Amino acid sequence: xxxxxxxxxxxxxxxxxxxxxxxxxxxxxxxxxxxxxxxxxxxxxxxxxxxxxxxxxxxxxxxxxxxxxxxxxxxxxxxxxxxxxxxxxxxxxxxxxxxxxxxxxxxxxxxxxxxxxxxxx
Amino acid sequence: xxxxxxxxxxxxxxxxxxxxxxxxxxxxxxxxxxxxxxxxxxxxxxxxxxxxxxxxxxxxxxxxxxxxxxxxxxxxxxxxxxxxxxxxxxxxxxxxxxxxxxxxxxxxxxxx
Numbered sequence: 445x446x447x448x449x450x451x452x453x454x455x456x457x458x459x460x461x462x463x464x465x466x467x468x469x470x471x472x473x474x475x476x477x478x479x480x481x482x483x484x485x486x487x488x489x490x491x492x493x494x495x496x497x498x499x500x501x502x503x504x505x506x507x508x509x510x511x512x513x514x515x516x517x518x519x520x521x522x523x524x525x526x527x528x529x530x531x532x533x534x535x536x537x538x539x540x541x542x543x544x545x546x547x548x549x550x551x552x553x554x555x556x557x558x559x560x561x562x563x564x565x
Numbered sequence: 566x567x568x569x570x571x572x573x574x575x576x577x578x579x580x581x582x583x584x585x586x587x588x589x590x591x592x593x594x595x596x597x598x599x600x601x602x603x604x605x606x607x608x609x610x611x612x613x614x615x616x617x618x619x620x621x622x623x624x625x626x627x628x629x630x631x632x633x634x635x636x637x638x639x640x641x642x643x644x645x646x647x648x649x650x651x652x653x654x655x656x657x658x659x660x661x662x663x664x665x666x667x668x669x670x671x672x673x674x675x676x677x
Contacts, residue, residue, distance in 0.1 A: 489653050506665070544621070550666040551600050
């Protein structure tokens with residue numbers, strides 16, 4: 445069974461940093477591209493970042509470019525999101541999502557349960 | 566303001582057929598495939614349709630997708646109470662600045 449479990453969310457002050465993790469199991473992690481998608485309270489979905497299976501291709505939304513860094517460790521079956529210079533508008537539930545195929549696409553077939561990040565003083 | 570435009574709400578009665586539209590431009594829907602997600606209250610999104618009209622395993626054939634030009638549609642036939650959810654379209658957007666995944670603002674479907 446495919447499982448994606450996010451962790452690392454919490455309360456952080458504006459300008460602070462946080463590192464999210466996503467532990468994957470039930471599939472060959474190194475064969476799939478992975479993604480982060482967020483959802484602000486009461487709002488719609490917003491794509492944050494994507495990384496290909498071998499980390500060769502990485503994409504970011506303009507809203508996080510230069511502040512967030514996506515990475516993965518295929519040996520540990522884990523996806524990460526390093527978030528720096530956090531702002532109030534980054535407050536959201538952050539979902540880890542798997543691509544349906546090996547290449548990076550907007551076809552996210554499995555999602556984690558999400559981890560809440562709250563940026564507030 | 567989302568790059569892909571969806572109606573904020575839609576409704577129907579049980580058994581009815583409902584369609585949800587998703588309007589974009591030549592840089593996204595016009596040149597890339599469209600995907601649809603269903604988000605039930607309090608849960609993570611679920612992939613409903615990929616590559617314009619393909620259903621993942623386990624998705625009922627009551628759900629169908631189509632694309633024409635710079636617009637796409639999700640149709641739900643034989644509407645059921647459990648279909649009450651938020652629906653989002655998504656696609657790649659290829660701009661001069663790079664490649665981005667864009668979502669529609671979402672459509673809240675109410676089953677009356």
